[in-house]
Amino acid sequence: MHDVDVEPAVERMATFLSEQLAAADAEGYVVGVSGGLDSAVAATLAVDAVGPGAVTGLVLPGEPTAEANTRDASDLCADLGIEHHEVDIAPIVERFEALSPDDHGRLVLGNVRARVRMTFEYLEANATDRLVLGPTNRSELLLGYFTKYGDGGADVRPMADLYKSEMGDVARALGVDERFLRKPPSAELWEGQTDEGELGATYGTIDTVLKSLVEAGRSVEAAAERAGVPVAEARRFQRMMESTEHKREVPPYPELPR
Numbered sequence: 001m002h003d004v005d006v007e008p009a010v011e012r013m014a015t016f017l018s019e020q021l022a023a024a025d026a027e028g029y030v031v032g033v034s035g036g037l038d039s040a041v042a043a044t045l046a047v048d049a050v051g052p053g054a055v056t057g058l059v060l061p062g063e064p065t066a067e068a069n070t071r072d073a074s075d076l077c078a079d080l081g082i083e084h085h086e087v088d089i090a091p092i093v094e095r096f097e098a099l100s101p102d103d104h105g106r107l108v109l110g111n112v113r114a115r116v117r118m119t120f121e122y123l124e125a126n127a128t129d130r131l132v133l134g135p136t137n138r139s140e141l142l143l144g145y146f147t148k149y150g151d152g153g154a155d156v157r158p159m160a161d162l163y164k165s166e167m168g169d170v171a172r173a174l175g176v177d178e179r180f181l182r183k184p185p186s187a188e189l190w191e192g193q194t195d196e197g198e199l200g201a202t203y204g205t206i207d208t209v210l211k212s213l214v215e216a217g218r219s220v221e222a223a224a225e226r227a228g229v230p231v232a233e234a235r236r237f238q239r240m241m242e243s244t245e246h247k248r249e250v251p252p253y254p255e256l257p258r
Helices: 006-024 037-050 067-080 090-099 106-128 138-143 164-174 178-182 195-199 203-215 220-227 231-243
Strands: 029-032 055-059 083-086 131-133
Touching (some): 006 037, 006 164, 037 164, 037 178, 138 164, 138 203, 164 178, 195 203, 203 231, 220 231
Parallel strands (some): 029 055, 055 083
16 A cells, blocks of 8 residues: 655646547636645646646635635636636525525535536636536545535546545645645635544545555454554544445436336
8 A cells, every 4th residue: 555656646647637638629627726735736737737828717715715715826826827717606605595495504505615616617618618627636535525516526637546645745746835735624615614624534544544445455443453543433434435425426327128
C-alpha cells in the first residue's frame, strides 16, 4: 500500500485532461474555484494541461462563504491568467427556500448550494462549448462525501484517484500557493462547517482506513489497527462507502422484457 508517485501522477492527470478535451472536441474547461485547495489544484492542472485561454473559472460565493476565500479564488484565477466570473448564489438559494413548502435543515440547504453551483458551471460550459471539470478526490468519492448532482456533477474528474491526504504533495508539485494548503478542508455549505469536523476524523486517519480496506483488501479490524482507531470507527467509514454506492453509479433501471 503506497502513496501516489507525485510527479508521474501530475503528468498523467494533465495528459488525461488534454486527451479528454480532444476526444470531446470541446473548447476548454470550466472550473468552479472556491478558494480551497482542491479547486486550486484542479484549476492549476487544467491550465498546465490545456493553457489559460482554454480554462474559465467560476467563483460562486454565497452565505456562508468567507470573503477571504472569495478573494483567494479570484486572485488564483488572475494569477493563472484565466478568464473568470463571480456570481453570488445566495439570492437563488434563498428563492428556492422561499418557494419550497418544507422546512429545511442546514444539510438540505447545503445541497441546494452545491447544485446551484453545478447549474452555473454547466450554464457556462454549454454556452462556450466547454467541459465541466470536477475537483472531487478519491476520499470524497469512496465515502460519498459530496452532493449528488452538485459538486459530484462533472464531465471529467482528473483527481478521482487521488486521496485527500495526497493532495498537498500534488499541490506543491504544481506550485500552488501555500495559503491554500493551510486552510482546513471545507465545502462551506453552512457556517463553521469543516470536512474533518463533520466526518469526525482527520483525512490522514480516514485515508489510512480507506487504503487498507480498498487498496490492500484488509479486514476492518486490520484497517483499524493500522490507522490506530477503534474498530467501530473503521467500520463506520466502511458503512459510509457501502451506503453511498448509489452516488458513484449510473441511476439504476429495470431491464424490460422484449
